Amino acid sequence: ETGVTQTPRHLVMGMTNKKSLKCEQHLGHNAMYWYKQSAKKPLELMFVYSLEERVENNSVPSRFSPECPNSSHLFLHLHTLQPEDSALYLCASSPRQGRHTDTQYFGPGTRLTVL
Amino acid sequence: QKEVEQDPGPLSVPEGAIVSLNCTYSNSAFQYFMWYRQYSRKGPELLMYTYSSGNKEDGRFTAQVDKSSKYISLFIRDSQPSDSATYLCARIEGSNYQLIWGAGTKLIIKP
Numbered sequence: 001e002t003g004v005t006q007t008p009r010h011l012v013m014g015m016t017n018k019k020s021l022k023c024e025q026h027l028g029h030n031a032m033y034w035y036k037q038s039a040k041k042p043l044e045l046m047f048v049y050s051l052e053e054r055v056e057n058n059s060v061p062s063r064f065s066p067e068c069p070n071s072s073h074l075f076l077h078l079h080t081l082q083p084e085d086s087a088l089y090l091c092a093s094s095p096r097q098g099r100h101t102d103t104q105y106f107g108p109g110t111r112l113t114v115l
Numbered sequence: 116q117k118e119v120e121q122d123p124g125p126l127s128v129p130e131g132a133i134v135s136l137n138c139t140y141s142n143s144a145f146q147y148f149m150w151y152r153q154y155s156r157k158g159p160e161l162l163m164y165t166y167s168s169g170n171k172e173d174g175r176f177t178a179q180v181d182k183s184s185k186y187i188s189l190f191i192r193d194s195q196p197s198d199s200a201t202y203l204c205a206r207i208e209g210s211n212y213q214l215i216w217g218a219g220t221k222l223i224i225k226p
Contacts, residue, residue, distance in 0.1 A: 040123050040218055041218055042118075042119070042217055042219075043159075043203070043214075045213060045214070055211075056213070090158050097211075098211045098212050099212060100207045103161045104161070105160075106160065108157050109156075109158055
């Protein structure tokens with residue numbers, strides 16, 4: 001595997017379910033990101049991790065809970081979601097956090113549908 | 116105000132045409148802008164970045180920044196069906212260099 005991978009690619013869940021999204025980067029990067037992408041809206045940065053430490057949390061509801069056990073893996077735990085949370089969830093990584101010259105590399109995303 | 120504005124499209128042009136994609140921004144302390152391309156069912160990938168005003172060329176792609184009018188443009192020459200994608204512009208914001216994104220313009224190149 002190369003680059004940034006995300007599983008599952010598609011997820012349908014009810015509002016009372018608990019599920020997790022997984023992201024893995026094979027690039028040796030130190031920073032990882034979760035974004036939400038809704039149709040015809042800009043990407044919304046949700047969380048940023050640098051060397052497994054959360055450095056950014058952009059007013060995301062507590063029903064989204066990130067976890068970064070090491071610099072290669074990032075999880076997004078989901079519980080009691082709302083239909084408006086349906087979106088494409090993108091994971092990205094970059095060599096370092098907070099350097100404008102460091103490109104972010106994105107995974108293919110998880111398409112989440114909340115019923 | 117942090118927004119980056121893009122026309123969502125879709126923009127449909129015939130193969131071989133010159134394509135012009137545009138973004139406007141309100142204010143930016145950092146004159147550093149990026150264009151990402153996102154194919155269907157894929158994540159965005161960096162296409163080009165530019166710093167300050169002027170043009171930057173890479174093959175068939177030219178990125179242009181006009182600071183006076185706060186306008187960012189991406190030109191695609193000799194467009195191909197494989198250029199069909201959504202194009203996202205972004206700029207840097209804040210001391211932590213967070214990216215501020217446009218909503219993207221969907222481009223369709225008709226064979």
